[in-house]
Amino acid sequence: MSDKMLRPKIVEARPSREEAEDAVRVLLRWTGDDPKREGLIDTPSRVVRAYEEFFAGYESDAEDELRRTFEETEGYDEMVLLRGIGFESHCEHHMVPIIGTAHVAYLPRNKVVGISKLARVVDIFAKRLQTQEIMTVQIAEAINNALSPRGVAVLVDAEHQCMTTRGIHKPGVSTVTSHMIGAFRENPEARREFLAMV
Numbered sequence: 001m002s003d004k005m006l007r008p009k010i011v012e013a014r015p016s017r018e019e020a021e022d023a024v025r026v027l028l029r030w031t032g033d034d035p036k037r038e039g040l041i042d043t044p045s046r047v048v049r050a051y052e053e054f055f056a057g058y059e060s061d062a063e064d065e066l067r068r069t070f071e072e073t074e075g076y077d078e079m080v081l082l083r084g085i086g087f088e089s090h091c092e093h094h095m096v097p098i099i100g101t102a103h104v105a106y107l108p109r110n111k112v113v114g115i116s117k118l119a120r121v122v123d124i125f126a127k128r129l130q131t132q133e134i135m136t137v138q139i140a141e142a143i144n145n146a147l148s149p150r151g152v153a154v155l156v157d158a159e160h161q162c163m164t165t166r167g168i169h170k171p172g173v174s175t176v177t178s179h180m181i182g183a184f185r186e187n188p189e190a191r192r193e194f195l196a197m198v
């Protein structure tokens with residue numbers, strides 16, 4: 001995966017907060033409502049603040065986050081698995097939520113990382129405009145680049161609100177994607193162990 005995909009750069013100058021709020025007012029008018037009515041007066045500023053939370057991942061670098069590793073593994077070389085990391089993301093096609101769970105595992109080679117950092121990496125990529133497929137690869141590649149482990153496995157299971165609340169309207173359908181690197185890709189035993197544990 002290209003470096004650009006792991007660290008998207010915003011090429012155009014970022015608009016001001018005021019410009020962003022104006023854009024929300026345009027969308028409110030597009031719905032057919034009146035942005036000047038009482039209930040909607042503060043909506044543009046709320047939406048812009050919510051966007052700061054939804055898309056906070058653009059401010060962070062996942063590989064930097066993983067840089068603080070512990071070399072003293074006491075010979076631990078079995079799978080490290082963080083199971084059931086809940087996340088909220090937004091699809092890049094409709095800007096509506098993708099809500100799901102990620103399972104992340106790696107097979108250490110000399111280095112381990114604080115467990116919470118794996119959850120943090122999921123959040124950094126989730127809090128951007130995404131497709132589930134790309135997010136799955138990004139999580140695995142960032143861990144692989146930062147830790148050079150013997151293998152990385154990532155499985156993501158999520159519900160896309162662009163499929164449940166619009167379009168084909170299929171609530172309850174979830175999408176499962178996975179990306180395996182190293183031993184998890186080459187060794188069916190390692191892959192089976194991961195899949196059995198998640």
Ligand SMILES: [Zn+2]
Pocket residue numbers: 091092093094095096160162163
């Ligand atoms: Zn979508």
